[in-house]
Amino acid sequence: MKLQLILALVVAKIAMYLSKLSGRGRGSSLPGMLALRIYPDLLKHYQGQPRKGVIMTTGTNGKTTTSNMLSDILVYAGHQVVTNREGANLITGVATAFIKASTFTARLNCDYAVLEVDEAAFPGVTRWIKPNRVMVTNFFRDQLDRYGELDTTVSRVLDALKQLPENVKLILNADDPLVARLARETGQAAIFYGVRPDGALSSAAAYSREAKVCPFCGGTLVYNIYLYSQLGDFMCPQCGFARPQPDIEAVGVTSGGSGTQATICAKGLAKGIWPMYIPVQGIYNIYNGLAAFATALSLSVVPEKAALCLTTYTPAMGRMEAFRYGNKQVTLTLVKNPTGFNQALTALLAQRERQDILIAINDNDADGRDISWLWDVDFEVLAQYLEQFNRFICSGQRAEDMALRLKYAGVPAERLAMERDYQRAVEAALQGEGAVAGILATYTALWPVGKILRQKAERVIIGANRVPSVS
């Protein structure tokens, strides 16, 4: 038994070493996969080892960003943290993170494990590792052919949360009815975060809204204000289920230029007001920051420290990652579902500069084999602001389908190009006449496109100059 464990760890660590040596692959899942094959009960050896606790993040969008933000805050506050930073969020990725940080006898030396966990993998991971905090970001439609319908995803997470010991605290998005419901349904203690309903933020696009019916009584939800997708100030007139009052709330959110800012008002956990600045565009990053901030406070991190740390946040690959090519600003964004794609389009429109757009769509398993979700993305907004765009270059295995989608959204055919070859597609975007190039890619297209981009353009770390001296 013990021998099997050691064998699993040795094999995994050799795989890790080889992957690092060859420079091929990132080695963020394969070592864990090998180890789990040799010794399926591996994860139970890590349960209880992090001295101060385990924090998991799950939900559809924003897992990587939220989890990385919290990990940064905890490190900044002086804790030792084990984390699956690269976004490998299946059970294999979690195992890899633990193996990497542990000895050959599975001993860990850390205060916290901060883990991003895929919503479909959540029940499997929590069977072995019991979290003390669970951040739930949101539930949107995502890769239906892989997860089944959204109802199924939510109920699987719900069931897993119910199984957790009573000392767990849930950190929940108050603005998403599908997340907020988890407090009542699991009976677990909850901390809510949210964005104060403000007409100025309200989005006109009511596309692909998810929860139109109340999860408790089946009545139709009424919204005072929509922020995006089904997020907003909601209420069920039939049974009274409504947006809970957040413990941590962002007020006066603005996004554009170099980042996103807001003021945080805290009522629960701590009382006070702090400025929040995140050097990445997109209002959705405020949600990620709020979740990390709320969780940090619940772990007794000083609020000022948490807020300060967020100002230096460096996005993970493809999370509105910024580059420079000559005088041209370039952003690289991962797109994987309608809500995330709509948010990325909103962020591009906010730049108010003429731009070339490259969209690379693949349909491998990790991207979702069914690409019909592209028709739930509100590309019609691009056609409304056509003067802001130069050319739309469509790439990836489904370049033609992407071009087709844009055509029916109202983009004239002469603005559309199809180029399946990534190299030529990236070059076309960089050499376009626009002052900005916006590059969007699905998961398996992100790596090849990102690699080409890195060779040609210089990565810009917006937060770099703003880092206050850290003692």
Added chain:
Amino acid sequence: MLTVCHLYPDLLNLYGDRGNVQAFTQRCRWRGLPVQVKEVNLGQPVEFAEYDFLFIGGGSDREQALMATDLKNRVDALRMAVDKGLVVLAICGGYQLLGRYYRTPQGNEIPGLSLLDFYTEAGEQRLIGNVVIEAELAGKKTNIVGFENHGGKTFLNGLKPLGSVLSGHGNNGQDGLEGVRYKNVFCSYLHGPLLPKNPVLTDYLIALALARKGYAAQLVSLDDAIETKANQAMVERLSSKK
């Protein structure tokens, strides 16, 4: 003026169903044919006789049950409109609903609208993946591409299918048939969505709707370069797999 009825868009908008309505209306507009869309949701009044094209999509189980209850109250009016040649496209869950029943794994029969004489049984595993079928529209053979994702297996009882499966599962993964055709009603498991990538089918539906109004003129042809590429890319991918 062609009037399109998008039935229950609030409930049934899985898999980019909206794209089907968009393809129908855009291809009318690009030809200068006036067209309008009316979205009808649960409980709202609907006069099927007023419409030229009715679209019913698919939803999750819960949403589909809500729609079935609502539609049952309107079935007589719908049957009358269908008999008078109303052009209908029903996808996935909308397709299953028009048949006699859906038999659950426990053997319970959930009654459908019985507008068409086919039935559906729960399968052991979901049928998922890219599909190419061959259909005959206006006397011409054409390849129709799409993506299927359904748990139910549908059997036609001798009704005419939309096409025969070249690659993929189709109605049940057994008899090589996909979808169903009855009068001007077209049903299919293919989303993706169906109409944008299959302009021949879309134009056929438009022509049927126009003919029913007494406009039998030939449709102006459009530049379908992108549509054709998207269609052929999938046909080639699936035929090279074999």
